[in-house]
Amino acid sequence: MTQTVPKIRIRGLCKAFGPKVVLDGIDLDVMPGTSMVIIGGSGSGKSVLLRCILGLIPADAGTIEIDGVDVLSLPTRRREEVIETIGMLFQNGALFDSLSVWENVAFGLLAAGRRRGKRPSRAEARATAGRVLEQVGLDPSVGALSPSELSGGMQKRVGLARAIAGQPDILFFDEPTTGLDPIMGAVIDGLIVDCVRKLGSTAIAITHDMASAQRIGDQAAMLYKGKLIWQGAASSLLDSGNPMVDQFTHGRREGPISMELRR
Amino acid sequence: MRRFFWRPLPFPSFDAPAMPRYGRRHDGSIRRYCPATQPVAPRVNAVLDFIAALGRAALNLVRTAGALTMFALTALSHLVRPPFYWRIFFGALIEIGFFSLPVVALTALFSGGVIALQSYTGFAQYHAQGAIAGIVVLAVTRELGPVLAGLMVAGRVGAAMAAEIGTMRVTDQIDALTTLSTNPMKYLVTPRLLAGTIALPCLVLVADILGVLGGFVVSVVKLDFSAPAYIAATFSAVKTIDVTVGLAKAAVFGFLITLMGCYHGYTSRGGAQGVGSATTAAVVAASILLLASDYLLTDVFFSQ
Numbered sequence: 001m002t003q004t005v006p007k008i009r010i011r012g013l014c015k016a017f018g019p020k021v022v023l024d025g026i027d028l029d030v031m032p033g034t035s036m037v038i039i040g041g042s043g044s045g046k047s048v049l050l051r052c053i054l055g056l057i058p059a060d061a062g063t064i065e066i067d068g069v070d071v072l073s074l075p076t077r078r079r080e081e082v083i084e085t086i087g088m089l090f091q092n093g094a095l096f097d098s099l100s101v102w103e104n105v106a107f108g109l110l111a112a113g114r115r116r117g118k119r120p121s122r123a124e125a126r127a128t129a130g131r132v133l134e135q136v137g138l139d140p141s142v143g144a145l146s147p148s149e150l151s152g153g154m155q156k157r158v159g160l161a162r163a164i165a166g167q168p169d170i171l172f173f174d175e176p177t178t179g180l181d182p183i184m185g186a187v188i189d190g191l192i193v194d195c196v197r198k199l200g201s202t203a204i205a206i207t208h209d210m211a212s213a214q215r216i217g218d219q220a221a222m223l224y225k226g227k228l229i230w231q232g233a234a235s236s237l238l239d240s241g242n243p244m245v246d247q248f249t250h251g252r253r254e255g256p257i258s259m260e261l262r263r
Numbered sequence: 264m265r266r267f268f269w270r271p272l273p274f275p276s277f278d279a280p281a282m283p284r285y286g287r288r289h290d291g292s293i294r295r296y297c298p299a300t301q302p303v304a305p306r307v308n309a310v311l312d313f314i315a316a317l318g319r320a321a322l323n324l325v326r327t328a329g330a331l332t333m334f335a336l337t338a339l340s341h342l343v344r345p346p347f348y349w350r351i352f353f354g355a356l357i358e359i360g361f362f363s364l365p366v367v368a369l370t371a372l373f374s375g376g377v378i379a380l381q382s383y384t385g386f387a388q389y390h391a392q393g394a395i396a397g398i399v400v401l402a403v404t405r406e407l408g409p410v411l412a413g414l415m416v417a418g419r420v421g422a423a424m425a426a427e428i429g430t431m432r433v434t435d436q437i438d439a440l441t442t443l444s445t446n447p448m449k450y451l452v453t454p455r456l457l458a459g460t461i462a463l464p465c466l467v468l469v470a471d472i473l474g475v476l477g478g479f480v481v482s483v484v485k486l487d488f489s490a491p492a493y494i495a496a497t498f499s500a501v502k503t504i505d506v507t508v509g510l511a512k513a514a515v516f517g518f519l520i521t522l523m524g525c526y527h528g529y530t531s532r533g534g535a536q537g538v539g540s541a542t543t544a545a546v547v548a549a550s551i552l553l554l555a556s557d558y559l560l561t562d563v564f565f566s567q
Contacts, residue, residue, distance in 0.1 A: 054441070087442070096436055096440075097436075111443055
């Protein structure tokens with residue numbers, strides 16, 4: 001395990017918005033084929049971390065290596081190629097509401113094909129989208145609907161289908177079960193685990209949901225005030241021995257973490 | 264207790280403010296003016312505050328102008344860097360060019376009629392009614408066609424673009440585009456800018472014709488002009504340059520309207536309210552820029 005190069009290797013990652021420091025020297029390794037779950041309170045910088053890796057937010061300092069290549073120092077074109085290997089499920093789905101469901105799912109396929117100069121025909125893309133929709137438990141006929149006609153759980157499934165359609169090496173999940181009922185949450189978690197296993201991808205998920213974290217993750221880490229204060233196996237989340245993690249995972253009001261309501 | 268009674272009323276006190284006062288530093292953080300540590304006379308503070316406010320406004324203006332220029336240049340650079348999104352382009356072209364036709368047509372028709380009526384009131388005093396056809400056609404092709412069509416499109420299309428792109432921004436759809444190997448500027452902004460620049464001159468050509476028609480109908484039906492004489496006077500008054508400059512203006516207006524809609528939508532922040540203010544800003548900025556650039560273009564082309 002220690003011999004292999006980590007799929008994602010982050011060193012000293014810092015990001016501040018004005019005077020507010022969001023990420024303060026993050027070091028994180030994610031090994032190939034494993035799932036890392038990052039937990040942490042609202043506003044602790046979990047989403048910013050994912051966005052920094054994707055290059056949606058420029059980092060202030062530090063390095064992010066994917067397969068041993070520092071993506072922050074790559075020229076834009078090469079960097080876009082690396083980003084292409086990452087699929088992301090956004091918190092609220094972020095489906096394109098001007099497009100139908102199948103166009104959403106096939107969007108990445110068509111875009112990547114266009115970039116490489118061998119774009120699949122729309123009929124081919126639609127057939128592929130139908131197959132991917134089946135993988136996430138949706139009928140291919142859903143493809144003709146508009147995203148606004150779907151329920152929250154179905155939108156999450158379509159978002160997942162869109163993320164995995166390009167068969168990415170790396171998958172990011174931003175609070176995949178937020179806003180869903182517990183059963184639907186468990187179903188989505190099951191789909192995520194299936195997809196990650198089938199594709200052999202490396203995954204990073206951020207969540208508040210302990211049950212979900214334990215279902216999805218192999219490894220877990222907790223982010224608090226811009227620092228990773230704990231890393232360990234996801235199965236040991238509920239008895240980690242770290243007082244902060246214990247307070248967070250058990251949802252206690254009293255403990256070392258005090259909720260800052262005002263800054 | 265005694266001290267309390269002797270304290271001056273809080274509002275007009277200049278020597279020791281009863282309430283802590285707050286200001287903002289350049290980086291946006293809150294700064295508290297504490298009387299104990301800030302022995303500067305309040306009167307000087309007020310002057311400094313005023314100068315600071317002026318400076319902030321000036322810096323903001325320069326920053327926005329720079330950001331807007333970079334935004335426009337980046338969008339334009341994608342015109343020559345494939346791929347180009349034709350579906351988005353044609354969608355925007357139809358939205359701007361075709362679905363704005365009714366509102367632009369009605370505006371042009373009525374304005375042409377109004378000019379005929381108004382100029383008749385003035386010109387009849389000097390028995391110069393024969394000039395009305397020329398006045399109508401020049402006013403419509405040089406000014407009213409482009410400006411009124413532009414303002415209508417700014418309200419209709421500029422607002423819709425800002426709202427659509429702004430909603431995409433606040434619901435992470437623009438970030439999602441990036442993760443799906445699509446450059447959001449290339450996908451969202453460039454086709455719309457090109458569509459606006461092409462569609463508005465077409466709309467204005469229609470507006471020109473209908474504006475002249477409005478003047479013609481009013482003059483013939485209400486003011487008892489002879490139809491052939493009116494048409495002959497119209498054609499003798501108008502030159503090609505009047506129409507072409509009007510269309511060139513329209514192209515500039517189309518670019519500015521779509522640029523404002525895309526820029527304000529693209530940079531919107533903070534949920535529904537952010538999208539709302541982006542929409543307002545897009546329409547207001549487009550209208551003002553449109554009228555300002557109209558003056559500049561008129562000055563360049565027609566001031567002899």
